[in-house]
Amino acid sequence: MRYIIIGAGAVGGVIGGRLAEAGHEVVLVARGAHYEALRDGGLRVATPDGTRTHRLPAVRGPEPLGELRADDVLLLAVKTQDSEAALDAWGPRPVAGGGTAAERLPLVCAQNGVDSERLALRRFRNVYGMCVWLPATFVEPGSVSAGGTPLSGILHLGRYPSGTDETAARIGAGLEKTDRFEAPVVPDVMRWKYAKLLANLVNAIEAVAGPLAGEDGLTDEEGLALLRRARAEGEAVLAAARIPYAGEDEQKEARGDKIRFEPLAGSVRGGSSWQSLARGTGTIEADYLNGEIALLGRLHGVPTPVNDTLQRLANTFARERRAVGSMPVAELTRLVDEAVAFLQEV
Structure with missing residues (x-):
């Protein structure tokens, strides 16, 4: 081949x-x-x-x-x-x-x-x-x-x-x-890819507000809380759409300790969306990650304000070539909260 x-x-x-x-x-x-x-x-x-x-x-x-x-x-x-x-x-x-x-x-x-x-x-x-x-x-x-x-x-x-x-x-x-x-x-294989989709909902958060794990090894707890909210929406829409995905225990068993991450000199800490912004490509994959959750939510009547907001902001950052990770996670959380409150009012 x-x-x-x-x-x-x-x-x-x-x-x-x-x-x-x-x-x-x-x-x-x-x-x-x-x-x-x-x-x-x-x-x-x-x-x-x-x-x-x-x-x-x-x-x-x-x-x-x-x-x-x-x-x-x-x-x-x-x-x-x-x-x-x-x-x-x-x-x-x-x-x-x-x-x-x-x-x-x-x-x-x-x-x-x-x-x-x-x-x-x-x-x-x-x-x-x-x-x-x-x-x-x-x-x-x-x-x-x-x-x-x-x-x-x-x-x-x-x-x-x-x-x-x-x-x-x-x-x-x-x-x-x-x-x-x-x-x-x-x-x-798509059951595994839908599980990966849920994991990739973090990509927009990291692109806009920076990686959740810092160089000091500490986790941004506010960012992690935002990820949990995005993932909860994702799990809700997959359940509504009756789309199966590999569970956390199954994924951990498959990966085990087979992949241990060792930082390399000159490498960056961000995922694929972070890298797109860092290279200034002008595009980002948010429409197919957070946007997939938004699409399924609209098809099956499940509100997805967290992922809607993350999708919109990631696209704005890419289109306007804003600096990667330049929005404080507190500001990102505030914008998400506003979107949730607006949806509850209408």
């Missing part, structure tokens, strides 16, 4: 780098300064077991590759707001032996949120979900880092909307060949 990593940022870059270390053929897809850095200097991957530079083929899009190969795996690792553009670009590409990528190749959605799989299934016949538990950072062109050890990540994998097959098993085996990933192939 050849792995084409569409979006070689934090998650895509680390997965691509680890696959290359294990001898797999990898192509990296990136844009702008990141693409130029990959093309000119290779991909630098920093991990607790050392830093390696991988000289891998790098492209901006599918055109330089010409006809795709029948053994290609497309691993989609862009933010969900960029999924449609990527699907439009890669789906129509011809594959050796006939047909298109959308008709013949497996597409793995290695992303936060639960919407990309549905977007992909409109175009691609063979769609796979991946629940990504992988602490990784990308803020500088050409460089990514992953602070997890002894494993870099746990990547539950399965067909979308459900089931498993030989292709999923082969992809999982390829990931586990790295010795740095555990890749359980499961028939209910």
Whole structure:
């Protein structure tokens, strides 16, 4: 198999780098300064077991590759707001032996949120979900880092909307060949992704008000209380929608002590949304995290003022390129309280 990593940022870059270390053929897809850095200097991957530079083929899009190969795996690792553009670009590409990528190749959605799989299934016949538990950072062109050890990540994998097959098993085996990933192939991968969605509700809080865990190891209790409120809304809408998700005990059992985080020199403490703001991309994934909870709430009659507010503020910060983490958590809490009070009045 050849792995084409569409979006070689934090998650895509680390997965691509680890696959290359294990001898797999990898192509990296990136844009702008990141693409130029990959093309000119290779991909630098920093991990607790050392830093390696991988000289891998790098492209901006599918055109330089010409006809795709029948053994290609497309691993989609862009933010969900960029999924449609990527699907439009890669789906129509011809594959050796006939047909298109959308008709013949497996597409793995290695992303936060639960919407990309549905977007992909409109175009691609063979769609796979991946629940990504992988602490990784990308803020500088050409460089990514992953602070997890002894494993870099746990990547539950399965067909979308459900089931498993030989292709999923082969992809999982390829990931586990790295010795740095555990890749359980499961028939209910979306149950794991909805659990991750609940965990990712913190992303907007960290992007707007800063990480909940400081460099001193202390937790911001006010921020943690806000996260509990956002998660409670999420659990309520999933219950109303009758959407199952992996419970806390099941997740802890799956992860165990397999991923211990070791801060790396020069790495940042924030998650994916924090990193988007830090890079000044102008977009953020809040519509597909807190916004997913808001959508389900409207569909099923469950108020979601906490997630509504977090979604709105995260988008404002991204659009106006405000400094990451620049709103005091007390101010963020006040704005959430105002939204809750307004909803109660109307």
